[in-house]
Amino acid sequence: xxxxxxxxxxxxxxxxxxxxxxxxxxxxxxxxxxxxxxxxxxxxxxxxxxxxxxxxxxxxxxxxxxxxxxxxxxxxxxxxxxxxxxxxxxxxxxxxxxxxxxxxxxxxxxxxxxxxxxxxxxxxxxxxxxxxxxxxxxxxxxxxxxxxxxxxxxxxxxxxxxxxxxxxxxxxxxxxxxxxxxxxxxxxxxxxxxxxxxxxxxxxxxxxxxxxxxxxxxxxxxxxxxxxxxxxxxxxxxxxxxxxxxxxxxxxxxxxxxxxxxxxxxxxxxxxxxxxxxxxxxxxxxxxxxxxxxxxxxxxxxxxxxxxxxxxxxxxx
Numbered sequence: 001x002x003x004x005x006x007x008x009x010x011x012x013x014x015x016x017x018x019x020x021x022x023x024x025x026x027x028x029x030x031x032x033x034x035x036x037x038x039x040x041x042x043x044x045x046x047x048x049x050x051x052x053x054x055x056x057x058x059x060x061x062x063x064x065x066x067x068x069x070x071x072x073x074x075x076x077x078x079x080x081x082x083x084x085x086x087x088x089x090x091x092x093x094x095x096x097x098x099x100x101x102x103x104x105x106x107x108x109x110x111x112x113x114x115x116x117x118x119x120x121x122x123x124x125x126x127x128x129x130x131x132x133x134x135x136x137x138x139x140x141x142x143x144x145x146x147x148x149x150x151x152x153x154x155x156x157x158x159x160x161x162x163x164x165x166x167x168x169x170x171x172x173x174x175x176x177x178x179x180x181x182x183x184x185x186x187x188x189x190x191x192x193x194x195x196x197x198x199x200x201x202x203x204x205x206x207x208x209x210x211x212x213x214x215x216x217x218x219x220x221x222x223x224x225x226x227x228x229x230x231x232x233x234x235x236x237x238x239x240x241x242x243x244x245x246x247x248x249x250x251x252x253x254x255x256x257x258x259x260x261x262x263x264x265x266x267x268x269x270x271x272x273x274x275x276x277x278x279x280x281x282x283x284x285x286x287x288x289x290x291x292x293x294x295x296x297x298x299x300x301x302x303x304x305x306x307x308x309x310x311x312x313x314x315x316x317x
Contacts, residue, residue: 002030003104004081005089008064008073010039012091015203016048019094024055026100033058035080037073040065045091070153071169071177078163087113087157094122094201102198107157112190114139115155115198122203139194141293143286144226145233146183148293149192153178155200162190176221183229186293208263215267216274219284223275226284238282242272245285
């Protein structure tokens with residue numbers, strides 16, 4: 001077995017078939033397997049997956065219900081993988097033609113890779129607006145110290161030895177487990193390689209409550225990452241930028257009314273507030289700068305201990 005594709009899934013019945021159809025249509029001249037790590041679904045996820053065993057003979061359904069969360073499901077998948085290289089994708093996205101061969105061949109040359117994202121295929125113009133461009137032509141980069149490159153969890157590929165060396169995904173994190181994963185691997189001197197030929201169609205949220213929650217949780221955990229990995233560096237005039245962003249957002253809401261993008265930004269501002277209070281940190285505000293990545297060799301032990309000692313969150317992939 002040359003490659004293991006892992007899908008962490010919780011109640012993915014509405015979108016899973018589209019992803020499995022796309023995988024069934026992939027071609028590659030090397031043996032590969034597909035593992036669906038079911039995180040305790042209560043819908044028809046397992047039934048849908050079982051229907052694809054004839055189309056994808058190496059499809060296996062794993063019980064990953066012992067602990068809730070995408071990180072746990074991914075880690076269970078890696079433990080069960082037969083290949084030395086694994087790649088993670090999500091149940092609500094769709095891999096583009098040629099994706100499997102692109103990631104399979106890339107992982108024969110690199111230890112750690114990221115796929116490219118497209119937001120135009122599965123989203124309306126309004127739904128594209130608040131994330132359009134993320135990881136479309138290159139890696140994402142933190143806008144705060146340590147300014148490190150990273151990528152979304154969907155489409156991340158890695159050698160199992162590297163995954164095990166860092167202890168896998170942090171199962172205590174509610175969000176941005178993939179960003180933390182990327183930073184910890186790069187701290188070991190392993191490059192994250194962007195593979196533009198490995199394209200994935202990303203599905204954005206449709207409902208405003210979900211979009212607000214996404215913005216809020218991402219901002220909160222970016223503040224967590226900022227405190228954990230920034231080292232001695234700080235965002236200049238972070239609080240001043242934070243209040244100016246509130247003023248600009250309020251003016252746009254009054255002038256335009258709520259849109260997908262503004263609802264996301266409102267959630268973001270609320271999340272920055274939560275993160276600053278919870279983690280006793282400056283907010284991880286955007287500065288517009290993209291500086292040279294400078295990952296510290298050690299992490300902030302206080303913030304690490306605070307998160308690890310917290311009660312395990314009940315979250316879903």
